[in-house]
Amino acid sequence: xxxxxxxxxxxxxxxxxxxxxxxxxxxxxxxxxxxxxxxxxxxxxxxxxxxxxxxxxxxxxxxxxxxxxxxxxxxxxxxxxxxxxxxxxxxxxxxxxxxxxxxxxxxxxxxxxxxxxxxxxxxxxxxxxxxxxxxxxxxxxxxxxxxxxxxxxxxxxxxxxxxxxxxxxxxxxxxxxxxxxxxxxxxxxxxxxxxxxxxxxxxxxxxxxxxxxxxxxxxxxxxxxxxxxxxxxxxxxxxxxxxxxxxxxxxxxxxxxxxxxxxxxxxxxxxxxxxxxxxxxxxxxxxxxxxxxxxxxxxxxxxxxxxxxxxxxxxxxxxxxxxxxxxxxxxxxxxxxxxxxxxxxxxxxxxxxxxxxxxxxxxxxxxxxxxxxxxxx
Amino acid sequence: xxxxxxxxxxxxxxxxxxxxxxxxxxxxxxxxxxxxxxxxxxxxxxxxxxxxxxxxxxxxxxxxxxxxxxxxxxxxxxxxxxxxxxxxxxxxxxxxxxxxxxxxxxxxxxxxxxxxxxxxxxxxxxxxxxxxxxxxxxxxxxxxxxxxxxxxxxxxxxxxxxxxxxxxxxxxxxxxxxxxxxxxxxxxxxxxxxxxxxxxxxxxxxxxxxxxxxxxxxxxxxxxxxxxxxxxxxxxxxxxxxxxxxxxxxxxxxxxxxxxxxxxxxxxxxxxxxxxxxxxxxxxxxxxxxxxxxxxxxxxxxxxxxxxxxxxxxxxxxxxxxxxxxxxxxxxxxxxxxxxxxxxxxxxxxxxxxxxxxxxxxxxxxxxxxxxxxxxx
Numbered sequence: 001x002x003x004x005x006x007x008x009x010x011x012x013x014x015x016x017x018x019x020x021x022x023x024x025x026x027x028x029x030x031x032x033x034x035x036x037x038x039x040x041x042x043x044x045x046x047x048x049x050x051x052x053x054x055x056x057x058x059x060x061x062x063x064x065x066x067x068x069x070x071x072x073x074x075x076x077x078x079x080x081x082x083x084x085x086x087x088x089x090x091x092x093x094x095x096x097x098x099x100x101x102x103x104x105x106x107x108x109x110x111x112x113x114x115x116x117x118x119x120x121x122x123x124x125x126x127x128x129x130x131x132x133x134x135x136x137x138x139x140x141x142x143x144x145x146x147x148x149x150x151x152x153x154x155x156x157x158x159x160x161x162x163x164x165x166x167x168x169x170x171x172x173x174x175x176x177x178x179x180x181x182x183x184x185x186x187x188x189x190x191x192x193x194x195x196x197x198x199x200x201x202x203x204x205x206x207x208x209x210x211x212x213x214x215x216x217x218x219x220x221x222x223x224x225x226x227x228x229x230x231x232x233x234x235x236x237x238x239x240x241x242x243x244x245x246x247x248x249x250x251x252x253x254x255x256x257x258x259x260x261x262x263x264x265x266x267x268x269x270x271x272x273x274x275x276x277x278x279x280x281x282x283x284x285x286x287x288x289x290x291x292x293x294x295x296x297x298x299x300x301x302x303x304x305x306x307x308x309x310x311x312x313x314x315x316x317x318x319x320x321x322x323x324x325x326x327x328x329x330x331x332x333x334x335x336x337x338x339x340x341x342x343x344x345x346x347x348x349x350x351x352x353x354x355x356x357x358x359x360x361x362x363x364x365x366x367x368x369x370x371x372x373x374x375x376x377x
Numbered sequence: 378x379x380x381x382x383x384x385x386x387x388x389x390x391x392x393x394x395x396x397x398x399x400x401x402x403x404x405x406x407x408x409x410x411x412x413x414x415x416x417x418x419x420x421x422x423x424x425x426x427x428x429x430x431x432x433x434x435x436x437x438x439x440x441x442x443x444x445x446x447x448x449x450x451x452x453x454x455x456x457x458x459x460x461x462x463x464x465x466x467x468x469x470x471x472x473x474x475x476x477x478x479x480x481x482x483x484x485x486x487x488x489x490x491x492x493x494x495x496x497x498x499x500x501x502x503x504x505x506x507x508x509x510x511x512x513x514x515x516x517x518x519x520x521x522x523x524x525x526x527x528x529x530x531x532x533x534x535x536x537x538x539x540x541x542x543x544x545x546x547x548x549x550x551x552x553x554x555x556x557x558x559x560x561x562x563x564x565x566x567x568x569x570x571x572x573x574x575x576x577x578x579x580x581x582x583x584x585x586x587x588x589x590x591x592x593x594x595x596x597x598x599x600x601x602x603x604x605x606x607x608x609x610x611x612x613x614x615x616x617x618x619x620x621x622x623x624x625x626x627x628x629x630x631x632x633x634x635x636x637x638x639x640x641x642x643x644x645x646x647x648x649x650x651x652x653x654x655x656x657x658x659x660x661x662x663x664x665x666x667x668x669x670x671x672x673x674x675x676x677x678x679x680x681x682x683x684x685x686x687x688x689x690x691x692x693x694x695x696x697x698x699x700x701x702x703x704x705x706x707x708x709x710x711x712x713x714x715x716x717x718x719x720x721x722x723x724x725x726x727x728x729x730x731x732x733x734x735x736x737x738x739x740x741x742x743x744x745x746x747x748x749x750x751x752x753x754x
Contacts, residue, residue: 075676082696320461324416330420330707
């Protein structure tokens, strides 16, 4: 297994600067990973992703396995070549989508049998299948198969999910290591589950660390629980993980949530929020989000964010962007997604700079206060 | 009035090389103009348009007047700034859309009263209003208000439409000249109407030439008539127009039609075909169009057109593009539009080169034969 994380600054707790090495290059942490569910970050070209500073993107194992199929992607040279994204890719395990999208789910200790939400096809996903799919995709960072309990979930059901998560993590690791896949420089991250039960979170983390992974994730957060609960679970999980491995918080979050989790020692994030909100005309500013459908932007000559260095803010008024939205123009999705994704990536770049400058805490408190006040003109 | 067309090669008939000078730069003819109906070429950024070699784009007066309104565009600095397109823009008169889209139309010699197809608002469009809207937009090349007869149209009704077209052209020219707008380097093109009646086409052209414009268009073609009829009307109109002014054939056409019209002495074209077909997964190749929904492209590693120098063909397999289409991904619209627009622009670049090399006729015959055979693998 390659030791491929450098902790440049910080330790087991508190904000950290790091660098993850992958087969497709390095990523600087803390980092936000735009989500490319179906082998595309919605409405953006890889060139545009590169322009806004994306270092790594996410692909969804569940979706890609159903359509176009991982064998097809492998036959066409892997996901990087297929979607023309030459930088690192992380793929999730597919487990989360099986629980949120698939029909007629049946879980055993061997894995999950379910039906495709697209065509009803019967599919089985165990650690072996989960590994094979991600190997076919040629991912840089694979996620082990896990069972993500719903919220709320009683303690006993959660315990069963945690047990299976640990069992599957071990099986996944054995398969990946046995095939020399980890030694070839691919990563596999274990996933800490445990719902809102801090003791189960800690036990899960400890068991995963015992198995040993090149990185760890905290899953099963942002599934409906209140924010303080989410932060408590992240805070319970991270100290159990080794300082010298990257920590990825799955599927979060708002800009303030990202900063709060960086403060707890998190390194990596992914979320559909920037692209999904963009498609509903919601865009991010340092003073909170605004909806461009609002009449008050009809004649507004200002960019979404003054001085922000992305194509949308450098070229377009809120008035023009509102026009595109009101006229149902496809270009709205591209320009607003581009801005939102850049906003998240730029926030991470600022966070890294402030960690390096040793003033992350004061800066992030101020940033969050301004954002939460929401004083947009 | 600025003399702003250089005829570089050719004469009144046959293929010609020319150069139109505008307030926002020069365009090399023959040229295809991508259509940006609502202040956007659908699904493409101006940077992408620039990348594929677009020299000039079209804006639609009818649409922009309804939404967002030409005063709003003027207040935000004009159409170039509004949509961040720094190169030349041609705007149509709005007449064609009034006839094809608007409700409760009433035509008099003064202009056209109609209701917006969006919200039913009552609007009047005469030569004065048509000029004011295009002046507000800050267009480089304005089209005079015309009446486009439907197909089929009887000879008497066509005569009335031609008479009004000439009357409105004169009024438009007087207004534009009177306000010093033409002397400031803007263009206004007269439009030859006359449906399928060659004598009316000729008379209309002669009357417009007598009024005198910096350029001329042939309108009312590709409105449902068979192709030979369309070509006959273009062939009847062009010889009546001065050799030293640009000729624009409005709203056409297929790649072979463009080449056939270049052979007749046409210089400029616009059509929604490349972007509209792209949104239905139809893409252009030298062997005709293909529909990427077709199962036979599922594993096809080839680009749409081998060796074509655009972002889509340089980066993507037909298999990937088909996947995007089948998964209803927005990026499909961008990548396929980009390819199709480039295909048209590249065809015009080839045409210009072959005119310069004095082998346009043999080349275009061969090109059309290959295209019409449609022998796609």
